[in-house]
Structures are given as C-alpha cells and as structure tokens.
Amino acid sequence: MNDRFRTDTDLLLSGLTWKREDAQRVLSAAKGEHAPMKKKLSVSFALILGLVFVTTAVAFAIGFTQSQQYTELVTARNALMSRYGLTQDMIAMFDTQTAEADGETTITFTASASSFSDPDAIGQYTAVVDSQGGVTVCWSHDDTDPASWADGDLTSPVWGAPQLTQALARYALYTQWWADHDRADVYSLPEEEREALFDELRALVAPLELVEIPNGETTPAITPVPTPVVNVSDADASRIAAQALYDRYGLTEDMLTLFTEVQSLDMQDGVPVRSVAWLPADAETAYTTGNADWRWVDVLEEKLGTYIVTLNAQSSAVRSVSWSLEGADTGAYGEDNWADAGAYDADILPYVLSLLHQNESIIVKYPEDQREWFSIEDAAAYDQAFRDAGFDPAAYNHALPKDTDITAQEAVELARAAMADAYALTGEQLDEFEMTVEYELDSGGMWWIGFYGSDGMGGVSLDAATGEILMVNLMSAAATNG
DSSP: OOHHHHHHHHHTTTOOOOOHHHHHHHHHHHTTOOOOOOSOOOOSSOOOOGGGOOOHHHHHHHHOOBOHHHHHHHHHHHHHHHHHOOOHHHHTTEEEEEEEETTEEEEEEEEOOBTTBOHHHHOEEEEEEOTTSOEEEEETTTTSOGGGTTTOOTTSSSOOHHHHHHHHHHHHHHHHHHHHSOHHHHHHSOHHHHHHHHHHHHHHHTTSOOTTSOTTOOOOOOOOOOOOOOSOOHHHHHHHHHHHHHHHHOOOHHHHTTEEEEEEEEEETTEEEEEEEEEEOOHHHHHHHOSSOGGGHHHHHHHHOOEEEEEETTTOOEEEEEETTTTSOOOSOOTTTGGGOSSOOTTTHHHHHHHHHHHHHHHTTSOGGGOSOOOHHHHHHHHHHHHHTTOOTTTSOBOOOOTTSOOHHHHHHHHHHHHHHHHTOOHHHHTTSEEEEEEEOGGGSEEEEEEEETTEEEEEEEETTTOOEEEEEEEEGGGTOO
C-alpha cells in the first residue's frame, strides 16, 4: 500500500466504503446503462464525510472538467428542460441510455414504474447531439394535444411537466407522513386503526395509488392437506440424503454449507416419498445465515445447481439422486481458472470454499451489522482474490489508487461540486447524503463517489488521473418507490 493511499484513508477516517449490490446498480446508471432501482436503500455502514467536505470553489480550483460523454448528457438535459419545462428534480426521475452512430449521440430518457411515476403516461424523451454540440429533442407524446394534460390532472393518460410537479408534491407529502409515523408502530396497530391511518395517507397522495398499501387485500383460504404417516424423521432423511450425495457426487458436509436444505413430503403411487433438496443459497438467505458470501451468490446459484434426493418415507430406501447441472463442463480446471468452469462440482468446490474462507478474513473485520461496505483497501483485496481465481476483472474491479492519481479527498470535492451543478443542490442538501468512495480499474483508473439519501441515490465517476467528470447521475426516490 503506497503512502499516498494511507494518507488519504487516514484523512477520510477510513470511512470510504463499498457495497457491490447497490453501488453497481447506480454505477450502471451513471455510465448511461439502463438499470432501474427497485427500492430505496438502507445504508448501514457508509459514513457521512462531513469532516472532509470543502466548498465548490475549492473543487473548481482543482480543475472542474467534464468528459465528452457527460457534456453531451448535460446538453441533452438542458435542452429537455428548456423545451418541455422539466426541472432538475424531474430529470432525476429518469434513467438514461446512450447510443452513438454516424457521429451523433442519441440519449433516451425513460422513467421507472413506481407509485409516483407512471412510465407509460410519462413516455420517453430523446435527445440527439451532433458532432458540433447541437441538439434536437423530442417526446413520445409530442403528437398529443397539450390541452389534454396542461392542467396537471394525474388521471390524464399523458404526464407532462405539470403532472410531474403534482407527483413530486405528493411524494413530498408521502415522505413527510412517514417521517411523522414510525413504520413499525403503524404496522403493529390493530387492523382497524392501521387502515384508518392508511386511509389518511391514501388521501394525501390521491389520485395516485400506493402499491405498498393495497386496498382490500385478502388472503385466500387454504384447504389443509392430510399429512401421510411416515417412519423417517426430518433429521434421518437429511442424514440419509447427505450420505447419498457423498456416495454419488463426493459432496462433503463442508460443501453442503453452500446450500439451503429444503424437505417436502408427498405421495407417489400410494407411497409416501420424502424429497430432500439442496438449493444454492439466495442473497437474502446468505446474508442472514452467513452460510455463503451474499456478494456473489448470483454466480454461485448459476454454477452450483440443485441436488435432490428422494427416499421412501416408510422404509428410508433411497429412490433417486440427481443434480440439475449433470453433464455440464467440469473438466480440468485448477486454482487459477476454476471460475470458468460450467458448473462447480465436488472437484471445484474446494476452490470455492477456499475463496470464501480467504475473503472471510476481510468480512470479519467489520461488526455483523456493518458488513455491507468495505474500505478501499479491503475492497481491493476482496476483488483481487476473485481476479486471481480467473473471474472477470470488469466485474471485480476494485483496486488501490496509483501515486499519480488525484487523491480521494480531491475526488470527493469534485464529486460534490459536480452533483450540485447537475441537480441544483445546495450544500445543505448535499450534506443529507451519505457518501461512499471507491477506486476502480475502469477507464484506466476511476474514482466512484456514491450518494445515498432518503430522497434518492446516485453517483459521480471521475477519471482518477485527471479528475475529469465522466458521469453524474441521481435517481429520485419518487421514481423508485413502490
């Protein structure tokens, strides 16, 4: 680790942190890719870097420059605001996609679905920027008579700027209502009292409907099914099935910790049959149980497959043993390339477990409720372990900054200035965001500054060598709620 990096991390209180799942989603949006957020974030470990914030003037003194791609995006946003009366608050409700062809850049603006955002009614905005910086814009509802939506009626099939104004106003009422009501207390109330409160909230946002609070929700009655009489207990079935997997596939007890065991019982040809399935742990299960590293369970799920053992629930005799990935490529892979295998069988799972154990030494540095984010140094070590195993460097791209790069503090200063400039945010508004700082290998070395707040999330990417602003993106929580 170089001295400059150590100085930066000390200066920033080691609060420069990283979470793959959410940061990657925002990073995709900031790069111009279409990756809509599904919900607001709860950031448990990112620290507000209040002690290192400086003024926009200082940021500009460092050298506030913009990449061509980001300059074109700014040009497109400004043109849309000028022609269609959109505000920067409204722009934050859109995802963007960029395409280049014949010397022109086409940028499309699309809204995600939420209680406060109707993508069909909002339509799609498109801006085309030519090689000289000229821009033309259009809207998918350009052929609709403006008189049909100019009054801001939210029941209109077309939403222009007046409707977006109304939607954002209702979102503000919605967030204030929840600020005044503790969510846990509300949901613990008797049904009649809870529904009375929800009626109050529904009235505030009407005619919009809150997806999270459906009207008249009912649960269909479930007819109980008689359980057949069996002689094999759950514990015995698990033991017998695990032995069958060892005999057939060589799976050990340690390997099975990567899976979630699920048992079921049904009748087949008049015989009670117990099925014991081992499913790869999903992200939520891995996160709460710790039986796998939730940061890469999406990879594991694809490569681990599912094992199923069925047995006679009366005699305990094994009827079948199967693996969903049987026949997949599990050939001659070693320590430095096993990531490329088509499936991870018992010959490869020791490498998987070794990587898990290696990175566990990083994870356990953090309290159990603060393991969503890593320091820059730990994020670099974590991703390097994946790269060493043959995983895609583009996906596992965290590293340490070079001595010649701008410092983390300078990157934060420039990012705040860029975010303020792009979305007309005041210093007080910026201070409401929790911020994270990452160093990535993209573009030959890039700083990624994440902004996470109750009203939205986004980020700024900068060329680490020059400080040039590569992209700025902020997604309003109004466009992601519900």
